[in-house]
Amino acid sequence: MPRTLVRAPVHDRKRSLGWLAVAWMEYFTLHGRGDVRGEEVVHGDEMTLFVVDCYAVGESSQNNHLLYDSAFFSRPKGCDKSGLGARFALFEGLGPCRFGGWAEGGEVYEDPWGLGFRYEYSPGEPMGVHVNNPYIRIMATEEGQTGNVYDSIYFNLTDEDAKLSAVPGLDVGVGKVMLPDGGEITPSTASSASKDGGLETFVCFDETHLYTTPELHRMYGTVKRNSVKRKRTAGTWYLETTTMFAPGEESIAELTYAQAEALRKAVEAGRDRQIRLLYDHRWGECKDLTDEPALRAALVEAFGDAIAWQDLDSLVETFRDIRNSVEDSRRYFLNARTAAGNAWITPADWAACEDSGKSIRLGERVTLGFDGSVNEDSTALVACRLSDGHLALLGCWEKPDGPESVGWRVPRLEVDAAVAQAFKSYDVIGFYADPALWQDYVDTWTAEYEERLLVSATQKHPVEWWTNRPTAMVAALERFETSVRGELLTHDGGATLTAHVLHARRQVSRAGVQIRKETKDSPLKIDAAMAATLAYECRSDAVAQKIATEPEEMFGGTF
Numbered sequence: 001m002p003r004t005l006v007r008a009p010v011h012d013r014k015r016s017l018g019w020l021a022v023a024w025m026e027y028f029t030l031h032g033r034g035d036v037r038g039e040e041v042v043h044g045d046e047m048t049l050f051v052v053d054c055y056a057v058g059e060s061s062q063n064n065h066l067l068y069d070s071a072f073f074s075r076p077k078g079c080d081k082s083g084l085g086a087r088f089a090l091f092e093g094l095g096p097c098r099f100g101g102w103a104e105g106g107e108v109y110e111d112p113w114g115l116g117f118r119y120e121y122s123p124g125e126p127m128g129v130h131v132n133n134p135y136i137r138i139m140a141t142e143e144g145q146t147g148n149v150y151d152s153i154y155f156n157l158t159d160e161d162a163k164l165s166a167v168p169g170l171d172v173g174v175g176k177v178m179l180p181d182g183g184e185i186t187p188s189t190a191s192s193a194s195k196d197g198g199l200e201t202f203v204c205f206d207e208t209h210l211y212t213t214p215e216l217h218r219m220y221g222t223v224k225r226n227s228v229k230r231k232r233t234a235g236t237w238y239l240e241t242t243t244m245f246a247p248g249e250e251s252i253a254e255l256t257y258a259q260a261e262a263l264r265k266a267v268e269a270g271r272d273r274q275i276r277l278l279y280d281h282r283w284g285e286c287k288d289l290t291d292e293p294a295l296r297a298a299l300v301e302a303f304g305d306a307i308a309w310q311d312l313d314s315l316v317e318t319f320r321d322i323r324n325s326v327e328d329s330r331r332y333f334l335n336a337r338t339a340a341g342n343a344w345i346t347p348a349d350w351a352a353c354e355d356s357g358k359s360i361r362l363g364e365r366v367t368l369g370f371d372g373s374v375n376e377d378s379t380a381l382v383a384c385r386l387s388d389g390h391l392a393l394l395g396c397w398e399k400p401d402g403p404e405s406v407g408w409r410v411p412r413l414e415v416d417a418a419v420a421q422a423f424k425s426y427d428v429i430g431f432y433a434d435p436a437l438w439q440d441y442v443d444t445w446t447a448e449y450e451e452r453l454l455v456s457a458t459q460k461h462p463v464e465w466w467t468n469r470p471t472a473m474v475a476a477l478e479r480f481e482t483s484v485r486g487e488l489l490t491h492d493g494g495a496t497l498t499a500h501v502l503h504a505r506r507q508v509s510r511a512g513v514q515i516r517k518e519t520k521d522s523p524l525k526i527d528a529a530m531a532a533t534l535a536y537e538c539r540s541d542a543v544a545q546k547i548a549t550e551p552e553e554m555f556g557g558t559f
Contacts, residue, residue: 006279018052032152044305086152096128203238211252369535370433389489430455432465470511500528
């Protein structure tokens with residue numbers, strides 16, 4: 001199942017208020033919009049577990065805060081994401097949504113209004129208490145609109161068949177809900193959010209793939225900063241719901257996606273155990289949309305539990321309708337990453353080359369590619385196996401975020417050590433490095449490793465491969481792109497290399513198609529894509545020269 005789930009390493013679903021939350025939501029709330037308006041809510045396994053994950057509590061008995069500051073829920077259009085956001089908001093405003101101690105077993109929560117809700121805690125389960133003076137903010141993208149989330153909230157608090165409409169002391173208006181014991185639920189737009197003092201205890205940012213304008217970015221940043229004011233006492237957190245973003249628009253959803261990928265890498269490398277973002281993204285993969293069985297399977301994968309209330313035949317027809325943008329259909333209904341109009345390589349083509357089961361073993365014959373910077377751009381080193389063209393990122397040095405970025409420069413000694421480690425670990429028979437800003441190091445690497453190299457950039461300068469030569473660069477990029485489209489190379493699906501390849505944009509020059517960043521100052525880097533291109537070009541030259549994939553005597557390098 002194509003899914004990315006980023007959680008804290010200490011996450012434990014047994015230590016969660018979410019089981020109580022799901023029971024409360026299913027007892028008290030109704031669907032508020034569409035064909036199912038007024039019907040009872042029943043969560044499938046997938047949404048149940050997402051709620052449980054959102055309300056995870058830390059492992060220490062002294063920790064009275066939720067494990068996460070924010071949660072990101074990414075699903076296709078039509079998966080009731082806005083309805084889920086409304087249910088979270090109602091539970092946050094009226095339910096026992098914060099940690100109140102650990103149960104010995106048998107303790108019971110009953111709603112304070114005598115409406116019949118009763119929940120018995122299991123031994124060791126966290127118990128819930130109400131937030132004092134909750135302030136729930138529901139963000140809308142356009143002036144004059146309350147949004148889908150608030151519409152569902154309003155229905156649940158006003159319809160005579162909804163249990164919550166019987167809560168005494170509610171003052172429900174089309175623009176605000178005043179809660180019975182103090183606090184409010186307020187729909188906000190960008191301009192109104194900037195005017196408020198900000199004492200939020202919960203915020204729902206709905207459909208953050210639409211948050212693309214500077215005003216919406218400022219609104220998002222302002223509300224996030226406001227949430228810190230009550231974090232310690234009220235356990236403030238926020239939810240983002242979205243469908244897949246359009247690449248290159250730099251929406252809030254796209255930025256959160258990049259943050260989540262960075263966190264995922266940190267967790268996998270064992271570098272970060274303080275994850276405060278819960279990230280849950282599910283999608284479907286189908287390279288050939290004319291393959292109907294494959295498309296149907298991909299739609300089922302993308303929608304998950306929500307496929308139960310979808311018309312699968314109608315979804316398939318959406319992809320057949322030539323009036324619909326193929327890229328938009330992929331985004332909206334497969335929730336899949338798509339390519340920008342000027343993308344160099346599409347996510348689908350790159351994904352088709354992924355083989356996570358492959359790795360480059362010690363002693364195997366490889367070629368290396370290097371693209372370097374000093375401080376702003378990234379520096380990357382990539383290996384390509386001679387026998388089959390499998391790519392592996394050996395190192396990528398990027399400017400960090402936050403205070404650590406001030407005065408940051410590429411750690412050149414680390415890079416030099418990584419190159420030395422590559423020559424120690426593998427039988428490197430070719431090394432193409434762009435010498436711009438790294439000429440001294442390239443000269444040193446040439447002097448140190450020249451005798452081992454069986455393929456050379458030029459006879460005089462075997463390692464130097466200048467990327468500022470348009471004709472040569474265009475040919476190398478075309479070879480790499482053609483090999484990706486033909487699935488003639490593979491990669492392990494690593495997040496950094498994937499991101500750099502997909503960030504690359506086509507730029508037509510007199511010599512042909514070259515690549516560049518989305519914009520000159522874009523934080524989305526492409527250096528690992530350049531390094532991979534050089535490694536693959538070096539490998540192609542070795543193949544053309546009929547260099548054997550294995551040495552006569554196996555190289556004996558070790559880490």
